[in-house]
Amino acid sequence: MTGSPPLLVVAGPTATGKTALAIDVALALGGDGIPAEVISADSRQVYRGLDIGTAKPTLEERRGVAHHGLDLVDPDAPFSVADFVDHVALVLPAIAARGGLAILAGGTGFWLRAIARGLDTAALPSDADVRRRVEAELATAGIAAAAGRLATLAPTLAAGIDTRNPRRVARALEIAELVGDRPLPPPLGYDGPVAWLGLDVPRPLHDRWIADRARAQFDAGLVEEARALRTRFDPSLPAFSAIGYAESWALLDGEIDRETAIERDAARNVAFAKRQRTWFRREPGIEWLDPSAGDLLRRAIEVAAGLMSAR
RNA sequence: GGAGGUGUGGCCGAGCGGUCAAUGGCAGCAGACUGUAAAUCUGCCGGGCAACGCCCUACGGAGGUUCGAAUCCUCCCGCCUCCA
Numbered sequence: 312m313t314g315s316p317p318l319l320v321v322a323g324p325t326a327t328g329k330t331a332l333a334i335d336v337a338l339a340l341g342g343d344g345i346p347a348e349v350i351s352a353d354s355r356q357v358y359r360g361l362d363i364g365t366a367k368p369t370l371e372e373r374r375g376v377a378h379h380g381l382d383l384v385d386p387d388a389p390f391s392v393a394d395f396v397d398h399v400a401l402v403l404p405a406i407a408a409r410g411g412l413a414i415l416a417g418g419t420g421f422w423l424r425a426i427a428r429g430l431d432t433a434a435l436p437s438d439a440d441v442r443r444r445v446e447a448e449l450a451t452a453g454i455a456a457a458a459g460r461l462a463t464l465a466p467t468l469a470a471g472i473d474t475r476n477p478r479r480v481a482r483a484l485e486i487a488e489l490v491g492d493r494p495l496p497p498p499l500g501y502d503g504p505v506a507w508l509g510l511d512v513p514r515p516l517h518d519r520w521i522a523d524r525a526r527a528q529f530d531a532g533l534v535e536e537a538r539a540l541r542t543r544f545d546p547s548l549p550a551f552s553a554i555g556y557a558e559s560w561a562l563l564d565g566e567i568d569r570e571t572a573i574e575r576d577a578a579r580n581v582a583f584a585k586r587q588r589t590w591f592r593r594e595p596g597i598e599w600l601d602p603s604a605g606d607l608l609r610r611a612i613e614v615a616a617g618l619m620s621a622r
Numbered sequence: 623g624g625a626g627g628u629g630u631g632g633c634c635g636a637g638c639g640g641u642c643a644a645u646g647g648c649a650g651c652a653g654a655c656u657g658u659a660a661a662u663c664u665g666c667c668g669g670g671c672a673a674c675g676c677c678c679u680a681c682g683g684a685g686g687u688u689c690g691a692a693u694c695c696u697c698c699c700g701c702c703u704c705c706a
Contacts, residue, residue, distance in 0.1 A: 325660075353660085354658090354659060354660070354661080355660055364660095365660080389657095389658070390657095390658085391657040391658065391659090392656085392657050392658095392659080393657045394657080395657095396657090418660080419659065419660080420655095420659080421655075421656085421657095421659050422659080424656085425656080425657095430656055430657090431656075432656085432657070434656090435656065435657070436657090437657055442657090471656090472655085472656095473654065473655070473662090473663060473664075475663060475664070476654085476655080476662060476663040476664080477662075477663080478655090478658070478659090478661080478662045478663075479655075479662080479663075481658095482656090482657065482658095485657085486656095486657095495656055496656075497656095498656080549658050549661070550658095552658085552660060552661060553660050554660055555660090578648095578649075579660080580660080582649080582650090582660095583660050585650095585651090586659090586660085586661095587660090589652080589653065589654085590654095590655080590659090593653095593654090593655095
């Protein structure tokens, strides 16, 4: 009846096996007659063509489990949390109608939170023209001037953001111009049972997993994928800040050798994982599991089953 | 053999007599993050301390000049380029 099915969130830093676990759980539940579908919450896997570099699960790896959140737009299309929220809002009711479980798996903490805690995107509109103007203002007048204008235009909003961060200032100005000065809306919450699982591996081991995956991606043709993408799209697109592409291009251009490219790829992933941990540390209620230790699948299935009966 | 260049903190790279424990970048550590979030931003980042100040160790090595050197001189070591 509800538009929201039980939601199992699988969080954690990159290269810890979130996707694989999500699929395993979905298959296990499917075996018990409960349709479970995976929703990827990954800000780079939404782009078509960024496959190897984003570790997007292949059709084979998906093993027949329905996936959402993948290949939503071309790399030159803007795609923000709000777009993700919209997409998921379409997917969720369908899963609910089938009496299924939604498994939201991914490393983009902000997106995970937007779904599982309910980001009120309607209260925080966006407008391309306003946005363009505000960004131009920021570029010419500078961050200090823009922050100053924000402080007078929308003191409440200004007080709540990092006024040294150009992106935050731009967004706050955009909101201020569109809806005026008002406090940020509280989270909407999730309309159904939710459980958070987090996957993490001890650092030294994780570093190795990351290095291995980086090499595997290069072996699997990441460079060729990057080369092809560059012929069709502007390399400065936000999508290509995904790890692995700049490294591949540098390799193609003869600036670095293959080993260096792999090393850099891994190093960036390690740093990224660190930022992800910082984010998830602040996320309350995560049950952390170590994929290198015990049988996390059993536990994950337990939690999933619990969610279904809590429905 | 001759001419020249170069050696700086984990890496890259400024500094070229004092205001230098040494700009900046990267990496690292900690953190923020309600529409670019694999993004963006902030703080810390030689060691020690009774610590808004002091001490120690530091700019290839050893000496020297100077009140004072990473910065000048000498020798040595390493690397690079050019001429033979």
